[in-house]
Structure formats: C-alpha cells, structure tokens
Amino acid sequence: MRSQTPAPVMRADLGGMRVALVHANPWQTWRPVPPYGLYRLRTALEDSGAVVTIVDPYLERPEDEAEGHLTTRLRELAPDLVGFSLRVVDTLVPVETTDGADTSSDSTPLLRQIRGLVDAARRGAPDATFVVGGAAFPTAPQMLLDALGVDLGILGNGEAAVVDLAHRIRTSAPLSGVDGLVHRGCTLPVRPATAALATTTRRDPLFAPVFSAPVRTRTGCGMFCSYCTSSNTSGVNANYSLDLVLDEIGEVVDRSREIGVVGDIHFADEELNLPTEDHAVAVLQGIVDRGYAPDLRWSGYLNPRPFSDRLAELVKATNGFPEITVDSAVDSVLVANRRPVRRRHLDQLVDVLVRHEVTSVLNIMFGMPGETWETALETVAWARQVPEAVQVTWGVGVRILPGLPVSRIAAVEPQHVYAGAGPSFEEPSLYCPLGPPRAVGRRLNELLGGRPNVHGIPSGESIWKSTGVIAVAYRLVAAGVDVDTWVREVVDVASTAGPVSTRLLKSVDLIARWNDRPDLAEATPLSPAPAPPVHR
Numbered sequence: 001m002r003s004q005t006p007a008p009v010m011r012a013d014l015g016g017m018r019v020a021l022v023h024a025n026p027w028q029t030w031r032p033v034p035p036y037g038l039y040r041l042r043t044a045l046e047d048s049g050a051v052v053t054i055v056d057p058y059l060e061r062p063e064d065e066a067e068g069h070l071t072t073r074l075r076e077l078a079p080d081l082v083g084f085s086l087r088v089v090d091t092l093v094p095v096e097t098t099d100g101a102d103t104s105s106d107s108t109p110l111l112r113q114i115r116g117l118v119d120a121a122r123r124g125a126p127d128a129t130f131v132v133g134g135a136a137f138p139t140a141p142q143m144l145l146d147a148l149g150v151d152l153g154i155l156g157n158g159e160a161a162v163v164d165l166a167h168r169i170r171t172s173a174p175l176s177g178v179d180g181l182v183h184r185g186c187t188l189p190v191r192p193a194t195a196a197l198a199t200t201t202r203r204d205p206l207f208a209p210v211f212s213a214p215v216r217t218r219t220g221c222g223m224f225c226s227y228c229t230s231s232n233t234s235g236v237n238a239n240y241s242l243d244l245v246l247d248e249i250g251e252v253v254d255r256s257r258e259i260g261v262v263g264d265i266h267f268a269d270e271e272l273n274l275p276t277e278d279h280a281v282a283v284l285q286g287i288v289d290r291g292y293a294p295d296l297r298w299s300g301y302l303n304p305r306p307f308s309d310r311l312a313e314l315v316k317a318t319n320g321f322p323e324i325t326v327d328s329a330v331d332s333v334l335v336a337n338r339r340p341v342r343r344r345h346l347d348q349l350v351d352v353l354v355r356h357e358v359t360s361v362l363n364i365m366f367g368m369p370g371e372t373w374e375t376a377l378e379t380v381a382w383a384r385q386v387p388e389a390v391q392v393t394w395g396v397g398v399r400i401l402p403g404l405p406v407s408r409i410a411a412v413e414p415q416h417v418y419a420g421a422g423p424s425f426e427e428p429s430l431y432c433p434l435g436p437p438r439a440v441g442r443r444l445n446e447l448l449g450g451r452p453n454v455h456g457i458p459s460g461e462s463i464w465k466s467t468g469v470i471a472v473a474y475r476l477v478a479a480g481v482d483v484d485t486w487v488r489e490v491v492d493v494a495s496t497a498g499p500v501s502t503r504l505l506k507s508v509d510l511i512a513r514w515n516d517r518p519d520l521a522e523a524t525p526l527s528p529a530p531a532p533p534v535h536r
C-alpha cells in the first residue's frame, strides 16, 4: 500500500461567509488539547475569505456550562455553516486501575455529551448547515450522523472539502461531489478526502505543549486492524509536503526557544512509519538538517515494522520517543486482528532499539480477538525478556465501538463481552476472551511484576480525576487572571492533587510561561523531580 501525494486545497470565494467550528470534545475538561484539525480547517477557510471562529465549549467553560455557552456564542456569531470536530467519542482505555468491580470498565463514552453540544448549537444557529468530521468520525459514519441528528459528514482530511462545501452552500450549488462528503441515509461507499493545506497551520497561541504540540506529517493509514477507528478509511493515506511539515515543526521550536523550554511535539499520525518509513526518515532528517534537534523532543505512534537502523539513528538524533504498537507477541493473535507485524519483527525491533539506545515504549493489548490464556502467557514471557532499556506498557480488553471489525466478532461471542451488552457508543462495552478485564488485569500484574521496565495497571483513582485544573489554568490565563486568583484556583489545587501533583504544577507553569505570564509562573512552585508529558 503506497502513499499518495495529496492535492493542495483550492481557494474559493467565501468573502465574509461566517463559519463556526466547534471542538466537540467533552474530554477537554480533563485533558485539554489544541483543536489541531480545526486549526487546519480554519486556515483553509480563512485563505478563501471566510470569517471563522473556533468554539471549544468544554475548555472555555466548566462542564455544566458548556452547552449554554455554545448556544450563546452561536447566537452572537450567526454562522452560515457549523462544523463539529469529533476527536474522540470514547476515552478508549478499558481498564485504568485495578480498583473496582471485575466486570466494570473505566472507558468513558462521550457521545451523549457530544449530542448535547449539537442540540445546543441548533438552539443557537437554527438556520445554519451542520457538518461533522474528525478522527472519530470514520468509526461508523452513518451511525454517528444518526446519533447526532446531523445530515452531513466529511471523511478524511476536511480542509479542502469544507472550503468546497462552504462555497456550494453560499452559491446554492448541489452538494454532491464534495470530496469525502457523507450524506445521512446514503450508504454508498465514500472515499476519504486527502487534499491538504498548501501553507502551515495557523494555531492559537493559547495552547502550551502540555500534552505536546500536535503536528501531522501524513493522513490516513493503509491498514485494517480489528479494533482501530482508522481501519474504516479504506486504506487511503497520503504524505503531507515535507517542507510544510518541517516549517510547522520550526514554528513550535521557535516559540519554545523564545520562552526557554524544549519544544515538545507529538506526531499526530496514525502510525508515523506506515505504510513505509520513507516519509518518517525524510521528516527526521529534515529536523537534523534544519538544526531543530537540540531544542526538540517528540513522541508518536509507530508500527514495529518497518524500523530500520537508519530510522532508529534518526529517532535517537532527534530525541524521539516512539510509542510502538506491539499488541501481542503471538502470530495467531496478530493475524486474527490483521496487525501488520509478526513475532520475528518484534525481536528485530527490540534489537534495533537497544543497539541505538532509543528511548521508547512498547504497548501490548491483552484480550484481543483470538487470544487465549496460552497466547497471553506467551506474550507475558516475551514481555518479561524485553531488556530494561526498553519500556513496556500493557492494557486489557478491547472497547467495542459499533462499526469496527471487533464489533462483529463480539456479536457472535457474547460470552466475552463485559461492562455492557455489546457494540455501543453509550455503554462502555469491552471484549475480552480472557475473562472480566479488571480481574485479568490483576492477574497480569502478578505475572508481569518484578520487571522494572514493565508498567502494570495501577491501583487507586484514575489520574484523569485530578487533571481538571489544567483546563482551569487555560481559562484563567485567557481571562487575564491576577496572581492571587491563580494561586487559589490553580496552584493550591495542583499542589494537593496527590501523585500527579508534580506533573500538574509543571503543566500549569508551562501554560503561564507560554502565555507570557511570568508573574503566574513565579507564583507556581516547581519540584526538581522530572515530570515527562503524558500523551495518551
């Protein structure tokens, strides 16, 4: 499966057309991230003359005010077109802690809150055209359009499609023919759009790289893994312009240098090295050639193969932290889930990582379709022999979202379904043929214990119960807060957040400095202990 080169976004006459882009992401309350996809759409629309406003309801207001805030904002903006970014419809981590009932799940469905946002938007802009898109939309396009009560969606890169759609709305032209456009009720296959910006993405300055600054180097994935939302994009994928990717990285590095921090980037690609590693190698070589490497570190998802010595050298030279999707060390399980890797590749990968001293983490998922305790124990044995220089994390169970291949397997194996009745956006149903996922997690903790580089499932509360202070920090900085309020509502809260306190204080300090508020940073006490960013 080769990558295409995407066509550039064409301009249209949208002079003065009002567009609202809604970051429909309730998880902003706990894990605020920049709406990168919407920044790309806004850049494309503004380049054609549209007046674009991004509304991020669950960041701009506390959870219980988000819907009302969106209604108010849309009444003020009176948009002709409202786009919703479905970044996540579920948190997708089946078991985050060993505490809790065996058959329960920590996966958090978000679709009801997203529907609440769509309804709130209707109250604010009853005559506007609504369209949805985003990373979660390919999961089950028709089901999501039905669930949200929206008639149009865009599959794939939305930046050219939204310009074309806006122009057709403005000129009352037929909508059929817009690249990647899905109509509710029409089940004809739609090929995802790939056209990409011909400029760098214009970002809002507010977001510090607390969870790293996202940069995409490509779109789509050529693979079809059983549990993955990207498996429904027909294998369509394309590489972005190398120069533009490097220019975007350079902008993050420049800003980071200005405030004296290392530029933290997350490559927001499905897998940085699929279907080949050529583009990843070119991007990393470009980082070296442009002199960014000393002031940069990056993370990104990579497949275990291809992972050549050349790629490993460049990962090391650019301070990369690859998060590598291993899933299982047993070929029958990898085949059953259409994973593009086999056991022999894992052994080659570990050898390359160790020889090049690459800091990395291998992610394993126990309980995929085809798993038995025999295969799970084989993967346990493999994980236990991974050298200590390579980190290993693991999880249990697969979230059964409608539309994904795993949902068809779960439908005929209901005895392996927990925490819900089966495929659902609203119940946190899990598939796990090893037994109740949380109980399995406790047993695997014992089986994998004693290895310093293998990280088990912790006990106690999920860390995401303590991270609401990050969104508060953004709101207060945006409002021009005074130091006393910052200390009371941010520093005091972060300081008493238990095990994540150090990380939270570093995060809010970075938010203050990124937004040119040295007075707030000065009032934020930091521990010398390292607190690496969290990406998942």
Ligand code: SF4
Binding pocket: 221, 222, 223, 224, 225, 228, 229, 230, 231, 270, 271, 274, 303, 325, 340
């Ligand atoms: S290779 Fe990765 S991104 Fe692609 S379908 Fe599989 S899990 Fe998803």
